[in-house]
Amino acid sequence: MEPNKVQSEGGLNVTLTIRLLMHGKKGETVKKMREESGARINISEGNCPERIVTITGPTDAIFKAFAMIAYKFEEDIINSMSNSPATSKPPVTLRLVVPASQCGSLIGKGGSKIKEMRESTGAQVQVAGDMLPNSTERAVTISGTPEAIIQCVKQICVVMLESPPKGATIPYRPKPASTPVIFSGGQAYTIQGQYAIPHPDLTKLHQLAMQQTPFTPLGQTTPAFPGLDASPPASTHELTIPNDLIGCIIGRQGTKINEIRQMSGAQIKIANAMEGSSERQITITGTPANISLAQYLINARFRDVAAMWNDPSSMTTS
Template sequence: MDSGVIEGGLNVTLTIRLLMHGKEVGSIIGKKGESVKKMREESGARINISEGNCPERIITLAGPTTAIFKAFSMIIEKLEEDISSSMTNSTATSKPPVTLRIVVPASQCGSLIGKGGCKIKEIRESTGAQVQVAGDMLPNSTERAITIAGTSQSIIECVKQICVVMLEVSSPPKGVTIPYRPKPSGSPVIFAGGQVCLIYFLNLYTCFYLDHLINLLLFLLILVLFIYFWLVDLGGMDASAQTSSHEMTIPNDLIGCIIGRQGAKINEIRQMSGAQIKIANPVEGSADRQVTITGSTASISLAEYLINARSQTRTLSIET
């Protein structure tokens, strides 16, 4: 969230990121984009929706506070309308609450939760909304999801209080923020030797917004690397057969993102690159961790690239 000069409480410029399922996003966009167009015109907020064949999408609201919360209210009302419509032919006796997720930097969640959970408890009690802060970061990011459920008014008031906490207590976020980007549907196809199928990169590129030059450059770089490593494997070049080691350092605050939950992300890098990757234990007084990569020249290069891509994703964030 970006803040301007605070005047009279929450009179600032904000950027709020909502994480929604594709069906919900489709309802907000509306037929031929009519719904989202109306929201933009009536609220004055900038509303951008991530592209790509992804099960989840990011909706970004940006602008002055009044515009942001006008747009936010219209989105909540739309979700509530959808719930009411789904109840028309339902046998359920009670209407389920409106539920949505906002995405925030993990470094700001501590202030939001408060010592012993006191702050999040205060927000729940004062707004009447149910609020749950995810314990784990979203995949390939340093952000966490906050799930909010309740009535329209309770959710709006809850989000306002969350914004106040993050703007007044912990703004700006600490360290490097790697934004969450939903992945496209489908799984990568792996070749022998750890090379990833070109189709995976094409899908990944699609989810990185086709109309942005920086993503085009990223796609071209990945494509060149893919072709190079594939040719190395097919040609049996000596460089691929030789085994060597390479060392690099990673900031401690990014190690968790690179390792992933139960080691899922580092194992993915190992599988994709075909290299052995060992992360040294933390050293007291040091802000970095040593990472040793062992394998062929091609495997080491690809592993190093993938690790750096995870730790430097911030440079790829889209200003919408």
């Protein structure tokens, strides 16, 4: 994007994209917002508790869309308070998703920019210290009255126009809502409350997928960012997967396998089908962290498919 001389009100009609994290389904509201603001508003698909809302358009359309979102959130807060004994109204909170390369400009030297934003708008602004999982984006949380939030978004847009992102951005993708699963002694258990419940379907899939795979406990998989764990040497891991399940790993036109490659940082090769064999060999190459993350993602894919088997109505979404 060309550097723009931006007025303090951010009044130049420059096309800009702002990403926002939201919870729940707000389909009807979004339709109305599109019509009234003139901005392009897209909501990420999938059964995730978190959705990414992408708002694109001239700056004034973006501000209109944000004003509508902020007032809608305030309305939701007021409605939810009518049933609660609390008397003080909590602030409206929005979470933007911003490329990490632009966060330095938002914070400013020694925090000067963010302090100026807080003081001039009255909104609370916080930039997360860590990047969102498997991405190069950070969450920027803004809270306050709808008016304060709108002023703050205007200032953030100005900074983002003046300091475009550097290098490639890996966008944050929310994870589907899934019950935590633990694999122990070759059995799969789902966690419900404080109990681990044996899950026969997942166990079957798990045994198929992990015939030769020592599985890393879920909590130990760390997303590998280039350069952060350059020290462990690359190693190779192989697993065998039945032919009839390979499609769910590859996905339509290779979309799923490419996603797993990108998120894990591992190289993944799938051998061609051998005549007379009902199985395919998958070879994963990378650091131990890359490999365990790739295994986890392949495993998660089997979990999604198992869930679809249990709930045939969701088959069309795969």
